[in-house]
Amino acid sequence: MAETAVGFAIDRMVSLLTNETSLLRDVHSEVESIKHELEAIQCFLKDADMKADLEYSQGDHQTTRDGVKAWVKQLTEIAFQIEDVIDEYTFHLEQHPGGRRARGFIASLCKIGRSIIKLKPRHNIASCIQEIKKAVVEIKERSARYGFDSIEKGTTNADNPSQYVSGYDPRKGSMYLEDDDLVGIESPRDELVGWLLNNDQQTQRAIISVVGMGGLGKTTLARKVYDLVKNDFDCHAWIAVSQPYQKEGLLKKIIKQFCKGNKEPASQGIDSMDEEALTEKVRQYLQKKRYAVFFDDVWKVGFWGDIEHALLDNKIGGRIVITTRSKEVGDFCKISPSVYDLELKPLDPEKAYELFCKRAFRVEFGGRCPPSLNDLSRKIVKKCGGLPLAIVAIAGLLSTKDRTVYEWDKLHSSLSSELESNPHLTSIKRILLLSYYDLPYYLKCCFLYFGMYPEDYSIKLSRLLRQWIAEGFIKSKKDKTLEGVAHQYLSELIHRSLVQISDVHFLRGTCKACRVHDLLHEVILKKMEDLIFCRVLSGNDQSTLRGDQLVTRRLSIINSSSINVLHNIDQSFQVRSILNFKFSDRIFANSILSTHTKNFKLLKLLDFEDSALDYIHEDIGNLFHLRYHSLRNTKVKMLPKSIGKLVNLETLDIRDSFVVEIPAEIERLSKLRYLLAYSRYDFNIDSIQFNLSTVRGMKVHEGIGCLGALQKLSLLDASKMGVDIIKELGKLTHLKILEIFKLKSEDGKILFECIAKMNHLESLNVTTISGDDIIHIEFLSSLPQSLRSLSLTGPLSKLPEWISQLQNLVNLTLVLTKLEDDPVKTFRNLHNLLMLRMLYDAYNGEKLQFEEGVFSRLKLLSAMHLSKLNSIVIEEGALPILEKLIIGPSPKLEIINGRIYVVQSDHHRYNED
Structure with missing residues (x-):
């Protein structure tokens, strides 16, 4: 965490030096000096963090390890103090803004007064910065005791985290397991063997990447396959790459392995050859040989570039297998013409249980679980989440214990602490942590953030990424939005097999929600605690009330009922974020809010989603730094x-609350990017029951046009907005998503004139005030070409031709539009359309006919509650990739055996009601 904390402290100082030109001269130079000192320290912090956590502790090594831990903690605390000082400084300066313009003598007095007021915080920061500089210098001098001052004399080990795995390592035996001990690898084994021995491509070199998170059994699988196929090749080699390597050393290993496998003497002089000579040597050896090389545990993304020229494509059939935790390593190999990917998945529950029983009950029960331990065994297996490494290690430990419910329940209940302290299990933690330590500092905090959510919690992508942005984790990049960079960060964590996709967008096929493996979650919890990153408060655990344990940067409160918890937080470490999960205690929920403005004045994030909170105190306006607020x-x-005083607020989420009106003071929130407010109780346009009266939107006041940074605005109640307010929407030119309902017919022209100015708009949802109000869409000469999703609810005056020109449109939903023209013919030119929904008399015709060639990319078609529809015809060749067809109650459609009758060519397709 020191690496991450120092990295962000440096970023904050750079921002301060760049933007705060009025800093006292001495302060400016002191900040610059501290920045240079921290940059000098930062280059070996990654190494120090790993030494403090992963190095095997024994005898004198324990003393060194403890010293390193203390050093890292002190540096982390200093980095936090730097961030606090800067935030306090900006907080005080912003308390006295310029206000309205005055003239003459009064203006001069006001200017002098503001200067005097602002001078004090500048002197305060000067004093604090001097103290911090003194502490940083002392910490740097102390680092010499641990050898960190010699960083320039040698190479850091930070890029080779695997060397820190020591002690009992269950991976070591994975290459020598008997077939009877293996479970669940049959299918990937056969697939891998098939690729290696593929007779159709015997002459072409092929690269195969086996990808998966640590502990999934990549080494076990690869070694078994290697032993099966090696004799089918003229030469073969097994190379472990997890240790530090130089290109020359790697090439020497390859040559020696080839010679050893063929019982040939190693070539003379190879130890003195340079990279170029070694590359040529390997190429010469492979000129007329069909070879197989397995590289195990590759970390470096550019690894393929180090060996591709040596392992030439000799047109005889070379095979190269790479096992890795990183999908990017495998992707880098795709510059080769013949590439295969094998992504290992966790074992399914039954296979996991079978493996557990084989290892835990091998001796006494012949690999079968006794009935008395069956329930507990399954609970323990579930905790392992299908990870063979954990299953084997935990089962091995339990095989040494008494077969009693008491002993097994004790391990199940204390698994988290056992992972930390039990010699049989600590290697699991170490192996899982290797991937964490391989991350750059800006990704480590993003990964640790998953620990703030409950175990097995599927986190919505939009929520997570907005929180990362609010926390300041996302570094801006040229020509990329913060959201774009945040998506990039998440993709990298997914590709590194640290984060799992738990839900996927049906249309786009992209990640919609994600989670981490349960054992990784356990590891993260301990890591967060050690690094002062976050304190998780759950249940009635009174141990969390000790003041020394409540020094933390963030709080995650999960079903806690300890009302006094927040009063005991050490204020010297300003809490930046509070996440709450499913409070049923209204008093406790309100207690948090009454406390946070006193103890947590530098808060950036407050998330009360799903809590029993029913009141927001006026003092919330004092949280100057608040960026994310969810109710x-x-x-x-x-x-x-006072919500209008939160000038740094970026996200305000009041969806499904009882708030129906946004205060006029919100106009001051120039940085607001997401204003999310609606209640859709019992509202589902795909359901049998459909009633617009169950939808509640929000009322806004004049001034909404001042929110120039808004990207998403939903759901506006147009019936409570005057014409002048609707006109202001035209100023929101950065909007990407707009949802507005209860639109009156007479306001349609004004609204669509505003929409025409929104050149970045991607999603538009417009609903009329009732089923009789007409959407005068003819007032809109065109929609932004950026539009990807369009939903119209209410009768259309006519269907303009320009809708068919929206070539980026992927989602079209029509409800109560009462179209007379055949929508299939009308929209047939929307070639990129993925979803088409026509609901509740969206179409008044009798027949829908899908001809060959129309909607070639459509994945979902929904036609429900169309009272006049009597037939649907899908011709041969139409809708070639349709995945989901939803046909709902339409009284005139022919019913056969309780199902809707649909014609497709000359045969029948049936769909349930």
Whole structure:
């Protein structure tokens, strides 16, 4: 964490030096000096973090390890103090803004007064910075005791985290397991063997990457396959790459392995050859040989570039297998013409249970679980999440214990602490942590953030990425939005096999929600605690009330009922974020809010989603640094006017709360990017019951046009907005998503004139005030070409031709539009359309006919509650990749055996009601 904390402290100082030109001269130079000192330290912090956590502790090594831990902790605390000082400074300066313009003598007095007021915080920061500089210098001098001052004399080990795995390592035996001990590898084994011995491509070199998170059994699988196929090749080699390597050393190993496998003497002089000579040597050896080389545990993304020229494509059939935790390593190999990917998955529950029983009950019960331990065994296996490494290690430990419910329940209940302290299990933690330590500092905090959510919690992507942005984890990049960079960060964590995709967008096929493996979650929890990253408070655990344990940067409160917890937080370490999960205790939920403005004045994030909170205190306006505030699915009925003082707020989420009106003071929030407010109780346009009266939107006041940074605005209640307010929407030119309902017919022209100015708009949802109000869409000469999703609810005056020109449109939903023209013919030119929904008399015709060639990319078609429809015809060749067809109650459609009758060519397709 020191590496991460120092990295962010440096970023904050760079921002301060760049933007705060009014800093006292001495302060400016002191900040610059501290920045240079920290940059000098930062280059070996990654190494120090690993030494403090992963190095095997024994005898004198324990003393060194403890010293390193203390050193890392002190540096982390200093980095936090730097961030606190800067935030305090900006907080005080912003308390006295310029205000309205005055003239003459009064203006001069005001200017002098503001300068005097601002001078004090500048002197305060000067004093604090001097103390911090003194502490940094002392910490740097102390580092000499641990050898960190010699960083320039040698090479750091930070890029080779695997060397720190020591002690009992269950991976070591994975290459020598008997077939009877293996479970669940049959299918990937056969697939891998098939690729290696593929007779159709005997002459072409092929690269195969086996990808998966640590502990999934990549080495076990690869070694078994290697032993099966090696004799089918003229030469073969097994190379472990996890240790540090130089290109020359790697090439020497390859040559020696080839010679050893063929019982040939190693070539003379290879130890003195340079890279070029070694590359040529390997190429000469392979000129007329069919070879197989297995590289195990590759970390470096550019690894293929180090060996591709040596392992030439000799047109005889070379095979190269790479096992790795990183999908990017495998992707880098795709510059080769013949590439295969094998992504290993966790074992399914039954296979996992079978493996567990084989290892835990091998001796006494012949690999079968006794009935008395069956339930506990399955609970323990579930905790392992299908990870063979953990299953084997935990089962091996349990095989040494008494076969009693008491002993097994004790391990199940204390698995988290056992992972930390039990010699049989600590290697699991170390192996899982290797991937964490291989991350750059800006990704480590993003990964640790998953520990703030409960175990097995599927996190919505939008929520997570907005929180990362609010926390300041996302570094801006040229020509990329913060959201774009955040998506890139998440993709990298997924590709490194650290984060799992738990839900996928049906249309786009992209990640919609994600989670981490349960054992990784356990490891993260301990790591967060050690690094002062976050404290998780759950249940009635009174041990969390000790003041020394409540020094933390963030709080995650999970079903906790300890009302006094927040009063005991050490204020010297300002808490930056509070996440709450499913409070049923209204008093406790409100207690948090009454406390946070006193103890947590530098808060950046407050997430009360799903809590029993029913009141927001006026003092919330004092949280100057607040960037993210969620009241989603709470019982809050009203926002205080002081919400307008949160000038740094970026996300305000009040969806499914009881708030129906946004205070006029919100116009001051120029940085607001997401204003999310709606209640859709019992509202589902795909359901049998459909009633617009169950939808509640929000009322906004004049001034909404001042929110120029808004990207998403939903759901506006147009019936509570005057014409002047609707006109202001035209100023929101950065909007990407707009949802507005209860639109009155007479306001349609004004609204669509505003929409025409939104050149970045990607999603538009417009609903009329009732089924009789007409959407005068003819007032809109065109929609932004950026539009990807369009939903119209209410009768259309006519269907303009320009809709068919929206070539980026992928989602079209029509409800109650009462179209007379055949929508299939009307929209047939929307070649990129993935979803088409026509619901509740969206179409008044009798027949829908899909001819060959139309909607070639359509994945979902929904036609429900169309009262006049009597037939649907899908011709041969139409809708070639359709995945989901939803046909709902339409009284005139022919019914056969309780199902809707649909014609496709000359045979029948049936769909349930």
